[in-house]
Amino acid sequence: MQTLAKQSMVIVGAGHCGGRAAQALRSAGWAGVIHLVGDEPHAPYERPPLSKDLLTGDKTPTACALHSDEDWANLQVRRHVAQVTSIHPADHSVTLSNGEVLGYQSLLLAHGGKVRTLTIPGGDLPEVLTLRNLGDAAALAQRLQPGKRLLVVGGGFIGLEVAASARKLGCEVTVVEGAPRLMGRAVPEPVAERALALHRAQGVRVLLGASPQSIERTADGVRMLLADGTQLDADTVLAGIGIEPHLGLAQAAGLAVGRGIQVDAQLRTSVPGIFAAGDVAEFPSALSSQLIRQETWHNAETQAGIAAQNMLGGNATYTSLPWFWSDQYHYQLQVVGEPALAVTSATRALEDDGLVIFYLDASQRIVGACGWGEASRVAKELKLARTLVEKGVSASAEALADPATKLKALLK
Ligand SMILES: Cc1cc2nc3c(=O)[nH]c(=O)nc-3n(C[C@H](O)[C@H](O)[C@H](O)COP(=O)(O)OP(=O)(O)OC[C@H]3O[C@@H](n4cnc5c(N)ncnc54)[C@H](O)[C@@H]3O)c2cc1C
Known part of the structure; x- marks a missing residue:
């Protein structure tokens, strides 16, 4: 087991985060075996269209796939359609529902959650x-x-x-x-x-x-x-009443678990060699250091890359801001950063009853923003708002609320 394990990376969950992590392992130069274990019959795909374009027939399942068949062939990932039923940290292995045992050098838990x-x-x-x-x-x-x-x-x-x-x-x-x-x-x-x-x-x-x-x-x-x-x-x-993160596997293996599988800023769990990312992980926020869990496309997408680097012995820190969107009719909602850290807010009106609310902490630093309105307009405003939060820009509530204030100018 140990010889095989030294050459293998194992990913539990062939969803968005798992699929991206497999790709990131290859991009980072990993030439050994990658086992991607998922209990869905499909190759990894993006879920946001499931409630939107896919449901209305404006998008096909193929268009939701993370990678084409050709890309998968090039990535040389061993995909297993099975469930991981137990983790054995002592001998660096996992057992699958089909009885197979896979040894790992590093293990990524990216198996998301179950709908309520x-x-x-x-x-x-x-x-x-x-x-x-x-x-x-x-x-x-x-x-x-x-x-x-x-x-x-x-x-x-x-x-x-x-x-x-x-x-x-x-x-x-x-x-x-x-x-x-x-x-x-x-x-x-x-x-x-x-x-x-x-x-x-x-x-x-x-x-x-x-x-x-x-x-x-x-x-x-x-x-x-x-x-x-x-x-x-x-x-x-x-x-449509939410999900519960899959915590049973990690709990049974003795990993620290709270509202998700607890990881540090490098996405390492409490057990050496095991990482967690995506919907299932509870990680320290880059803004507040408080443990948060995110059920968002952006989180799955960006944590995959950090987890892959660190599975290979790196020490990359996850610093990306929380961010998500929701499309409803021709309107879009976006939230970036952590509005909960704010002590005050400033509302900026957009056309068609749209708005952007900026959230400020006690030192007037912008810690979050929420936009609602016509989709392309919100996308434009929130792209700038996201940069303002990322750069830790401070501004007065009055300036932010005034549509005459150019957001770009605040970046200088
Ligand atoms: C309908 C819908 C619409 C969404 N819309 C948006 C949106 O507009 N904006 C946004 O930001 N986010 C959206 N999201 C959220 C986003 O899609 C998720 O946050 C993202 O898919 C999480 O990726 P993940 O890889 O962590 O988990 P998942 O994509 O859920 O992948 C986990 C995979 O692991 C599998 N698995 C579970 N247990 C095991 C096991 N023991 N062994 C093997 N495999 C296992 C699961 O079956 C699943 O395939 C939406 C989600 C849904 C469902």
Whole structure:
């Protein structure tokens, strides 16, 4: 085992982060064996289109792939369609669900999370779906025919993106959210209000403070009962209520685990030779040093490269800022940095009821920004805002709120 292990890198999870890490190991010059173990039948792909262009049919599964078949052949990665069922740090090996044992020199845990399901009576009916992988997206897309009734449980990013896609496909859409507003604490109130107004203007029925109690079959679909007695009929229910990181494997192997698998700024877990990255990892924030976990494309993409370098003996530090986007209709939401570190904020108006909110700490340093509005405009503004946070620029709230202040000028 030890001889083989010295020549092998093992990656658990053939998702976005795992796929990128395999590529990064090769780019960094690793000529030995790379085992990429994933329990999905597909080669690694990007998940954001699953609730957007892929669902509406504007993008194909092939277009979501991280690499073409030719690229995979060139990378010479040994892909295993199996689950890793246990890790044995003492002899540097993992066991797969097919009984195979793989030795590793370094091991990367990039196996993401599992979607939460509805635990109410009827939550396990076949009409109740979740959305995490290509198979889920295909099953959902098949049911979103014009005129069909979709009931989305959860007014978070994925639920709202699916609602927007389903409207585009001509479905009748209802969203039920337990909280008094959409998108939880991840976005500020003014953005949640604008998103609510946009969805309602697009014909979505949105019920806030709604608590699903049960789902039962009817003659032509399903009926959901809410705590206040409201009954909602639908053909399909989508539970968009988040994920739980996969922590069992790491816990069983004795790795330190909190809200994710805990790693240091080099993405090393508490056990030598084992790294974690992507949705499953809890890591120190570059801005605050506090442990955070991110479920974002950017995090999976950028942590893969750092983890790969360090698996090869490097000492690279993960310094990238948190950043994510969500597309809903022709609008986009973006959040960069850590708004939670702010003591004050400044709001800058954009056209079409859009806005950018800047977040400032006690020394007026910009620690985060949140933008909502027409997609290309938000992309432009948030690109600059991201650079301002990265460079640790300080500015007054008045200057930031004034549309006459050129953001570029603050960079000088
Ligand atoms: C519908 C949808 C829309 C999204 N939209 C956006 C967006 O607009 N913007 C944004 O920033 N982010 C978005 N995200 C989030 C982003 O896609 C994730 O953060 C990213 O995919 C995380 O990558 P990962 O590699 O850490 O995990 P994953 O991509 O989940 O990959 C983990 C892989 O490991 C596999 N696995 C699990 N356990 C095991 C095991 N024991 N053995 C082997 N394999 C295992 C899983 O099946 C999976 O294939 C979206 C996610 C979804 C689901």
